[in-house]
Amino acid sequence: MKNSTYAACVAASALMFATPVLADATAEGIAKYREALAEGNPAELWEMRGEELWKEARGPKKATLEKCDLGQGPGVVKGAFVTLPRHFADTGRVQDLESRLLTCMETLQGIPADEVAKTPFGKGEQKNIEALVAWISAESRGMKFNLPMAHPEEKRMYEIGKRAFNYRGGTHDFGCVTCHGEDGKRIRLQDLPNLTKGPDAARGFGSWPAYRVSSGELWSMQRRLNDCFRQQRFPYPVYGSDVTIALSSYLGVTANGTVESIAPAIKR
Amino acid sequence: MAGPMRIRAASNGTETEVKVLMSHDMETGQRKDASGALVPAHHITELTATHNGRVVLAAQFGPAVSKNPYLQFKFAGGAKGDKVSVSWVDNKGDKRTDEVVVA
Numbered sequence: 616m617k618n619s620t621y622a623a624c625v626a627a628s629a630l631m632f633a634t635p636v637l638a639d640a641t642a643e644g645i646a647k648y649r650e651a652l653a654e655g656n657p658a659e660l661w662e663m664r665g666e667e668l669w670k671e672a673r674g675p676k677k678a679t680l681e682k683c684d685l686g687q688g689p690g691v692v693k694g695a696f697v698t699l700p701r702h703f704a705d706t707g708r709v710q711d712l713e714s715r716l717l718t719c720m721e722t723l724q725g726i727p728a729d730e731v732a733k734t735p736f737g738k739g740e741q742k743n744i745e746a747l748v749a750w751i752s753a754e755s756r757g758m759k760f761n762l763p764m765a766h767p768e769e770k771r772m773y774e775i776g777k778r779a780f781n782y783r784g785g786t787h788d789f790g791c792v793t794c795h796g797e798d799g800k801r802i803r804l805q806d807l808p809n810l811t812k813g814p815d816a817a818r819g820f821g822s823w824p825a826y827r828v829s830s831g832e833l834w835s836m837q838r839r840l841n842d843c844f845r846q847q848r849f850p851y852p853v854y855g856s857d858v859t860i861a862l863s864s865y866l867g868v869t870a871n872g873t874v875e876s877i878a879p880a881i882k883r
Numbered sequence: 884m885a886g887p888m889r890i891r892a893a894s895n896g897t898e899t900e901v902k903v904l905m906s907h908d909m910e911t912g913q914r915k916d917a918s919g920a921l922v923p924a925h926h927i928t929e930l931t932a933t934h935n936g937r938v939v940l941a942a943q944f945g946p947a948v949s950k951n952p953y954l955q956f957k958f959a960g961g962a963k964g965d966k967v968s969v970s971w972v973d974n975k976g977d978k979r980t981d982e983v984v985v986a
Contacts, residue, residue, distance in 0.1 A: 660906045
């Protein structure tokens with residue numbers, strides 16, 4: 616049950632009605648199933664914990680994260696999720712939500728960022744990050760993506776992300792684009808969003824972090840991307856590394872202004 | 884030890900609908916860990932819901948219930964401002980009670 620048996624490249628599932636007639640009834644059934652699941656989305660449990668963690672004095676410096684600047688000013692959480700990744704002047708780099716949290720945890724709380732980055736998903740401090748991203752993303756629920764593209768570094772990361780997305784390689788000549796570059800495709804019963812287009816990109820990118828019923832865990836975007844790399848038979852990317860942030864930049868900017876964020880969502 | 888439950892209770896005047904999300908591993912006792920050893924069973928065994936102290940639902944849970952269980956039920960009566968409380972006990976003796984005011 617917990618040995619995840621997810622289909623390859625299910626980066627996100629969008630409610631699309633692929634090949635009409637036959638697929639219609641199936642898609643409707645799946646949509647109903649998802650609705651039933653969403654009623655009691657256990658991601659809420661992570662949200663509750665995340666809100667507590669934000670205000671809890673932790674780490675060697677015994678400080679809270681309440682002064683953490685996620686791009687909307689110190690301590691402002693509402694609306695932050697839908698504007699990330701973005702460029703931060705203090706670190707001089709484009710950061711996604713999780714790499715930004717690492718920065719805050721290190722500077723404010725004194726928790727070493729590189730150690731957290733090395734921690735396996737679902738263990739130790741990574742567990743706390745899961746809770747934090749669940750709550751932070753929930754604070755932007757119903758808002759549309761609005762990633763800034765004014766800074767040259769943001770444009771550069773978007774372009775790198777676009778290239779990484781379209782880059783095919785490895786033993787299977789695989790790339791993100793293999794599964795997510797066309798409309799109306801699916802793997803088994805999972806509809807595959809076409810992440811090169813606005814609304815689908817928003818449905819995909821805007822549903823992570825998400826609770827995965829199959830493993831009973833909450834997956835952050837970094838974890839989702841990490842698994843995409845595995846599915847492509849690429850080496851695992853470093854947690855919070857530039858390539859993962861660039862991919863998020865590309866997906867987020869593509870999603871800009873289209874469909875509302877529903878994160879943290881629920882996935883099979 | 885276990886995290887808090889998320890409880891929602893809403894009354895429409897004649898009946899009250901309660902939605903409970905519990906935080907629990909619900910280990911079946913059938914799974915094996917990475918080294919091949921059985922993961923001991925750890926799941927909720929009993930659940931009780933009360934409305935202003937009166938039991939409105941008593942349930943026995945077993946290993947077939949999913950991780951982080953979700954439970955939804957209705958009971959007759961209940962008004963805004965009443966208290967609904969849910970408690971569970973698991974097979975290791977851990978327990979948890981959370982209370983919510985009916986909306």
